[in-house]
Amino acid sequence: MSSIGIVTPQAYRFTEPLALQSGANIFDYTLMVETYGTLNADKSNAVLVCHALNASHHVAGYYADQPKNIGWWDNMVGPGKSLDTDKFFVIGVNNLGSCFGSTGPMHTNPATGKPYGADFPVVTVEDWVNAQARLADVMGIQQFAAVMGGSLGGMQALAWSIMYPDRLRHCVVIASTPKLSAQNIAFNDVARQAILTDPDFHGGDFYAHNVVPRNGLRVARMIGHITYLSNDDMAEKFGRELKTGEYQFGFGVDFEIESYLRYQGDKFSDYFDANTYLLITKALDYFDPARAFGGDLSKALANTKAKFFLASFSTDWRFSPERSREIVQALVENKRTVSYAEIDAPHGHDAFLLEDERYLNLVAAYYARIAKELA
Amino acid sequence: MSSIGIVTPQAYRFTEPLALQSGANIFDYTLMVETYGTLNADKSNAVLVCHALNASHHVAGYYADQPKNIGWWDNMVGPGKSLDTDKFFVIGVNNLGSCFGSTGPMHTNPATGKPYGADFPVVTVEDWVNAQARLADVMGIQQFAAVMGGSLGGMQALAWSIMYPDRLRHCVVIASTPKLSAQNIAFNDVARQAILTDPDFHGGDFYAHNVVPRNGLRVARMIGHITYLSNDDMAEKFGRELKTGEYQFGFGVDFEIESYLRYQGDKFSDYFDANTYLLITKALDYFDPARAFGGDLSKALANTKAKFFLASFSTDWRFSPERSREIVQALVENKRTVSYAEIDAPHGHDAFLLEDERYLNLVAAYYARIAKELA
Numbered sequence: 159m160s161s162i163g164i165v166t167p168q169a170y171r172f173t174e175p176l177a178l179q180s181g182a183n184i185f186d187y188t189l190m191v192e193t194y195g196t197l198n199a200d201k202s203n204a205v206l207v208c209h210a211l212n213a214s215h216h217v218a219g220y221y222a223d224q225p226k227n228i229g230w231w232d233n234m235v236g237p238g239k240s241l242d243t244d245k246f247f248v249i250g251v252n253n254l255g256s257c258f259g260s261t262g263p264m265h266t267n268p269a270t271g272k273p274y275g276a277d278f279p280v281v282t283v284e285d286w287v288n289a290q291a292r293l294a295d296v297m298g299i300q301q302f303a304a305v306m307g308g309s310l311g312g313m314q315a316l317a318w319s320i321m322y323p324d325r326l327r328h329c330v331v332i333a334s335t336p337k338l339s340a341q342n343i344a345f346n347d348v349a350r351q352a353i354l355t356d357p358d359f360h361g362g363d364f365y366a367h368n369v370v371p372r373n374g375l376r377v378a379r380m381i382g383h384i385t386y387l388s389n390d391d392m393a394e395k396f397g398r399e400l401k402t403g404e405y406q407f408g409f410g411v412d413f414e415i416e417s418y419l420r421y422q423g424d425k426f427s428d429y430f431d432a433n434t435y436l437l438i439t440k441a442l443d444y445f446d447p448a449r450a451f452g453g454d455l456s457k458a459l460a461n462t463k464a465k466f467f468l469a470s471f472s473t474d475w476r477f478s479p480e481r482s483r484e485i486v487q488a489l490v491e492n493k494r495t496v497s498y499a500e501i502d503a504p505h506g507h508d509a510f511l512l513e514d515e516r517y518l519n520l521v522a523a524y525y526a527r528i529a530k531e532l533a
Numbered sequence: 534m535s536s537i538g539i540v541t542p543q544a545y546r547f548t549e550p551l552a553l554q555s556g557a558n559i560f561d562y563t564l565m566v567e568t569y570g571t572l573n574a575d576k577s578n579a580v581l582v583c584h585a586l587n588a589s590h591h592v593a594g595y596y597a598d599q600p601k602n603i604g605w606w607d608n609m610v611g612p613g614k615s616l617d618t619d620k621f622f623v624i625g626v627n628n629l630g631s632c633f634g635s636t637g638p639m640h641t642n643p644a645t646g647k648p649y650g651a652d653f654p655v656v657t658v659e660d661w662v663n664a665q666a667r668l669a670d671v672m673g674i675q676q677f678a679a680v681m682g683g684s685l686g687g688m689q690a691l692a693w694s695i696m697y698p699d700r701l702r703h704c705v706v707i708a709s710t711p712k713l714s715a716q717n718i719a720f721n722d723v724a725r726q727a728i729l730t731d732p733d734f735h736g737g738d739f740y741a742h743n744v745v746p747r748n749g750l751r752v753a754r755m756i757g758h759i760t761y762l763s764n765d766d767m768a769e770k771f772g773r774e775l776k777t778g779e780y781q782f783g784f785g786v787d788f789e790i791e792s793y794l795r796y797q798g799d800k801f802s803d804y805f806d807a808n809t810y811l812l813i814t815k816a817l818d819y820f821d822p823a824r825a826f827g828g829d830l831s832k833a834l835a836n837t838k839a840k841f842f843l844a845s846f847s848t849d850w851r852f853s854p855e856r857s858r859e860i861v862q863a864l865v866e867n868k869r870t871v872s873y874a875e876i877d878a879p880h881g882h883d884a885f886l887l888e889d890e891r892y893l894n895l896v897a898a899y900y901a902r903i904a905k906e907l908a
Contacts, residue, residue, distance in 0.1 A: 180782035355748035373730035392715040407555035
């Protein structure tokens with residue numbers, strides 16, 4: 159159960175073009191936003207929570223007409239929770255190109271009067287951060303108490319610390335990485351290929367054909383899902399359990415793990431936009447703040463001013479603890495204040511979204527410190 | 534270069550039906566076979582080499598009209614090599630259901646006069662071993678000096694030791710596992726789903742439509758390929774190298790790893806049969822000799838009589854060293870003679886096919902011992 163209760167998203171419209179890293183612009187866009195808690199008088203208690211691949215601005219609480227649609231980080235954000243909304247004003251924002259209300263490929267391209275589809279520009283983590291900074295301007299927030307995120311959300315928090323060093327006091331980066339590995343990119347590209355080669359994709363303009371590249375999306379999600387779970391966790395949860403207890407000697411479902419993955423794939427293809435999947439995985443692939451500094455992450459982080467909290471999970475093989483340690487190392491080289499926790503948890507990359515007392519307590523302790531600074 | 538030189542495959546036809554584990558039968562089938570070296574007078578120096586997913590009977594040498602088509606284990610098998618064809622008579626056999634000449638889904642189903650397609654029965658590792666045993670009968674080989682294989686080939690060797698304990702003196706199992714994990718099955722099932730949902734698959738009867746489910750096969754191979762390479766090896770070989778040096782801000786090729794994987798997928802979809810891919814991954818999934826013994830591998834191996842050699846590779850995350858150790862442990866519990874080598878190699882699962890002096894020397898030493906036993 160959510161302790162935030164009923165929430166209502168708000169749409170913020172921006173009519174000033176946003177210049178993107180690719181050289182393209184987005185004109186006249188909307189960001190969907192949710193907030194929890196109360197902004198204090200000096201506007202110093204705001205925390206921006208950035209989302210990962212398939213999440214959104216709906217971080218906590220539920221909608222009046224959808225009581226089961228609980229925010230993706232509801233176990234983290236709420237009154238008395240780790241990110242305590244009795245003390246902090248928490249903001250969730252759906253990123254550009256996503257499919258949960260902010261301007262994305264399924265919306266009308268003002269230049270053509272038709273859905274963007276393949277014409278929606280490729281967006282980067284840095285583009286999202288620029289859009290979030292404009293939102294902060296409109297909300298009158300000059301400096302966040304913290305910017306926080308897990309996985310791709312952690313990349314956004316890290317980018318904030320580099321691009322807007324004066325606009326966040328703390329940077330909270332969970333289960334993330336300073337850049338994708340070749341293996342990470344490989345998994346993303348296979349998923350993209352599954353979508354791009356689905357005949358129902360129609361080069362990204364499937365909206366006009368009233369179809370959805372379901373098969374491609376389904377395979378993409380199944381691949382992704384394997385990388386979110388740990389090998390041990392999968393063994394523990396599913397092992398070689400058979401759906402009927404007997405081999406079927408066919409290509410239907412034999413094993414429970416097949417049933418589970420196909421279900422996840424089916425569910426995902428019902429609600430997620432294929433163009434968004436392509437865009438968000440590209441944003442993941444492109445993130446590499448050290449690239450502009452000859453690969454030197456330490457130099458990339460030289461102008462940061464925030465204090466940092468990082469956490470990683472022992473069985474996360476998507477973004478392993480080693481990847482978080484690279485960030486920690488580069489921050490230490492810059493003499494930044496860093497807290498780092500490596501949490502022994504069985505649930506792979508997904509652990510950052512799950513209940514884990516040690517993890518939630520560590521985050522709680524860190525935010526308690528931030529709250530004291532503000533008092 | 535091959536030191537075996539020119540080789541010629543032979544077709545062995547069997548007209549006695551083969552009863553399969555599923556309850557189905559295959560009537561009137563052909564096995565494609567290659568042999569290297571000379572069978573000695575008492576027929577005691579034969580070594581059966583079993584192949585993995587996309588390999589065949591073409592273990593070593595090349596074809597007169599295809600000088601570049603060198604056998605898949607040519608670095609292992611030949612005069613003076615680890616499996617020395619000056620001493621051993623080596624047999625490669627293409628498994629039933631494969632697509633390199635032995636009876637498979639693309640061949641005519643005698644019952645219908647049309648290609649088998651989806652009607653080709655599901656075959657298991659044990660079915661293959663039974664077919665191989667018939668081949669041995671025809672060749673007059675009562676007992677192999679060794680049965681050997683890597684990965685899925687290793688499963689066949691292990692099954693030989695269980696099913697025909699008197700018919701092999703040695704069992705050589707490389708980079709294999711006593712059963713797939715949930716994660717292994719998950720990867721296989723995603724690959725199968727990519728093929729099964731490709732509109733060009735036509736429920737397995739694509740031959741009649743003169744199409745091939747290329748997109749599905751391509752994605753399947755890309756997924757497989759990621760699991761054959763180690764994370765470190767991929768980082769070393771490809772890292773984040775860009776094809777053009779610059780981000781393209783589109784969905785073509787940005788990174789070298791994307792170019793490599795797409796190339797591998799394209800190449801594979803040119804020559805591999807989609808139904809075969811389904812069949813062989815199912816054989817992998819179903820292999821689990823301990824299943825009939827309540828999951829007790831030690832009991833499953835209780836009737837084995839062979840001596841065993843096993844090897845695994847440190848960076849193999851598909852079938853990790855831990856999986857080989859499970860087999861070793863169960864053999865030790867049965868007081869079998871076992872040699873086991875864990876080889877520190879960077880190339881992941883693919884290592885079993887690659888040049889690695891320590892590995893090839895260990896296998897050579899083991900076969901030298903077998904040769905002495907025979908002398």
